[in-house]
Amino acid sequence: xxxxxxxxxxxxxxxxxxxxxxxxxxxxxxxxxxxxxxxxxxxxxxxxxxxxxxxxxxxxxxxxxxxxxxxxxxxxxxxxxxxxxxxxxxxxxxxxxxxxxxxxxxxxxxxxxxxxxxxxxxxxxxxxxxxxxxxxxxxxxxxxxxxxxxxxxxxxxxxxxx
Numbered sequence: 001x002x003x004x005x006x007x008x009x010x011x012x013x014x015x016x017x018x019x020x021x022x023x024x025x026x027x028x029x030x031x032x033x034x035x036x037x038x039x040x041x042x043x044x045x046x047x048x049x050x051x052x053x054x055x056x057x058x059x060x061x062x063x064x065x066x067x068x069x070x071x072x073x074x075x076x077x078x079x080x081x082x083x084x085x086x087x088x089x090x091x092x093x094x095x096x097x098x099x100x101x102x103x104x105x106x107x108x109x110x111x112x113x114x115x116x117x118x119x120x121x122x123x124x125x126x127x128x129x130x131x132x133x134x135x136x137x138x139x140x141x142x143x144x145x146x147x148x149x150x151x152x153x154x155x156x157x158x159x160x161x162x
Contacts, residue, residue, distance in 0.1 A: 091139035100128035
């Protein structure tokens with residue numbers, strides 16, 4: 001083997017090892033979406049079987065069917081016990097309701113702590129419909145200390161200090 005042939009063989013081996021190292025680095029350090037993406041230098045791999053004719057067997061497709069049970073709906077939060085004393089607060093809408101028709105009400109409940117007892121605080125907001133404009137009016141719910149939480153600030157403070 002002449003020196004030129006040895007140099008060419010070593011350069012080819014060096015190029016192959018560099019490509020292999022780059023691919024291994026992509027597999028180890030690359031993001032999952034990039035791990036199996038062929039690089040531009042691997043495009044020569046497509047021509048590997050160019051001289052040979054490769055016969056592939058036809059792909060047999062199989063139809064699979066199954067039944068799946070629906071996921072159970074979340075039961076929601078626990079109900080506030082009925083034995084708690086109830087404090088009812090009625091909030092009227094800002095608009096005048098004398099000429100309107102009451103069509104229902106929205107009820108929100110929360111738990112408040114007062115001197116070693118729990119009280120169910122019920123906020124009632126009547127719904128009114130204007131007979132002419134058919135528009136529905138409802139008072140705004142007071143802002144909660146934590147969104148979607150039924151605990152009032154007094155109960156939260158009690159829990160945090162114990």
